[in-house]
Amino acid sequence: MIYLSKFSDNTLKNSLFAQAIVKIFGSLISIFVASLVARYLGSEKLGKLFFVLSVIGILSPISSLGIKGGLTAALCKNINRKKYIQSALILEIVGRTLVPLAFAPLIMIFESNEVLLLYFLACIWNIFLSFEAIEVVLFNQHQGRLIAKVEFLGVLLNLCFVLFAVYTSMPIYAFVVMQILNASYRFIALLCICSETSLKDLLRPLSREIILSLFKCSKPLILVGLTISLYTKIDQLMIQWISGFSYLAYYTTSISSIERLCIFGPVLFNTFASKLSPEGISKKEYIQNVVYYNRLAWLMGSFLAVIGIVFMPSLIMLLYGDEYSPASKVIYFFFPTIFAMIVGGASGVWLNVNGHTDIMIKRAALGAAINIALNLVLIPRYNIYGAAVSTSIAYIASVYIVGVYTSKTKGYFLSLLLPFSSTSFFSSKA
Template identity: 25%
Template sequence: MKLPSIKGFDEEAFNKYLKNTGWLMFGKVLSLIVGLFIARYLGPDLFGDLNFGLSLVAILAAVGSLGLDTFIIREIIKEPARKAEILGTSLWLRLVTNAAAIPIAMAIYNVSHKISRSPGEPLTIMVGLLALASFFKSFNVIDAYFQSQVQSKYVVQVQNICLILSAILKLLIIYWGLPLIYIVLALVFDGLILAIGLIIIYHKRGFSIFEWTFNADRARSLLKQSSPLILSAVMISIYMKIDVVMLKSVGSKAVGIYSAAANISEAWYFIPVAIVTSVFPALLNARKTDIDRYHKRLGNLYDLLVYICLPVGLFISFTADFIIHLLYSNKFEGAGAMLSIHIWSGIFVFLGSASSQYLIAEGYTKVAFYRTAAGAVVNIMLNIWLIPKYAGVGASISTLIACIVSTFFILFIPKTREQGKMMLKSLFLVTTFQKILKR
């Protein structure tokens, strides 16, 4: 199937994107469907407990990744003969960090639970198990290797095989009526089989992880390079997950209802990443050869993302209650209002994803960090104010405003202001109307 031509972008690049991301989209849809079954089965209280644990662990997992992926790829491309040293050193750094994160996650939860006197039973064991599931993500260094060789299709295939096995297991847990802890154990199983799958596919390509070595000098070099990205990754995780963690003070049910809405709203966030990734090489090439064409392509990208978001946002805003009732029956009363607000965060996430590539291309990494930090701070401050008054609706409003602040933070920086203006023109369809009037 041919993808329709989009002005300003290479049709072949988009057709390649469509072909290479078919399995990725299948995996995302499958995860969404299984997630809906789990939410309906657990109900808002237990579903809230599960999402609270996942969000708390996700913030710590941002530290565990050590921001190494980009540097692993770069180092392997630069020194292919030192592949075993680079991968081995990266793996050991992650294993040690993620292992330490397990007791830390449990301790943080225990302290916060006692201080806040959150309602409900302690979730210490669940948090520890979810941190263990995150521990197995240390083996994602193998994914970074395949990315460096432009062979990500092997990883996507492994991921989807694991997703299918995981889906079967979780559906059986639901069918047998087993308690929440078994779903948590299934998530640990997810991490384990994905790690095993990555090791198997790596060995099938004729390599062996037993050849990997640890080098202390390499470790220091990698950590020195990635240290700014660790803090940035933590800020991104706080920015995306802190609302769920802070909602726990209101109760598990509030977390569950909000998570039901947020999971639907965020289900398609992989789309802008895939689109932006597919056109990024063309943008970089244009920047080298024709700066005017480079800016034009950026504008076209912003327009495209707005064209995707606006119809979806309008449709879901008017049908949010019906969608929640259809997917969750009457178990998540009030999630419709949250969804109708939260869905509009997507348009700013899309624009933020595209403008982040611009910041990377121009070397404005500090600006990228500052914008994320601004979003995180705004989200926390608004949550402190709005969650006690409006619970999940307050968290939805906080997330939307934080996304707006983060995306358009670049307006306040003189060297990036023009990009902010371009995004505003796309957002308010100014460039669209200009193109119509020129015809």
């Protein structure tokens, strides 16, 4: 609380608190819903569902065209906002439609029609995830309370959908259809409440100049996102290949539980993004904002890591049952991952806002190289436990090594590493 008080913008604080409350509620509900689906489908079918979603996840940085990060950087400059928003939304819809379909032939190597149909349904769901571009606009306006209201209703709708599907014994496809309905609701709702865009804007011609400007910001982020998704999802594909769908279900259940803890991170990052640019403020104020931001990220990462290790294994056993006991055991190896996901996400926003996309590419490439190399060695021998160790090492290394050893970002990353130090790491460079 003391660090939040340093930010004088009450709208920003209210935005953050509203989202945090909904995230806590949503996280609890999603854990219950996930366990219900896991028990209903069983590990084999759940593994098929996770496999399809992992493929979509790997393709997501390409299909989204890096628009989310590019738009975040563009809005911080407050130039031609409406045109940037319109162009970003249309481009993301087009990308999310075409890219997954282009990769559909690769899924056909699976002789299972069930997997193929799940993939095509997931492609439709991926299109409606374009609502993330609208969220960027609302975050920039510090309107997190509006996002929280939409998300709150979405959580309740998802709960009702799942309960109905389980009660009526629906097939596995129904659970992807539910995600399509939920994502389409969020897309339409956010589009209606955002004052800077509307359905009519989607029909207007695009500006070539704006498109090129957006791609200039987003192009490096496509590579960053793809590299990150590869080293966070490739282990899931390798586990499926080596051990089958059931072990994929155990591993993904564990890492999904970790990700649900870390959903609070983007709330902090996106809400404070507009405070992390040195434009329009003094150097002293800028450094102060960055230091407090790093402290919040460090405290959040440490707290969530402890919560994850202490409570999540028992919670998984309680909710998922004995069939998923491997998921409860592997979660202990994700302790460093939880912390790294939070501070890594925080530093990623700072790097993007301040134009250091080259550093983002280098550290993502380092993380991917380490994770893939370790996966090749550890997964065949230690299965899901080897994958968890690989992921943790790769996350920690990618967050700090490149940033600390690069002169233009060294001050920031030392501040992120030692946020409570009395030393001013920004004394020479902001």
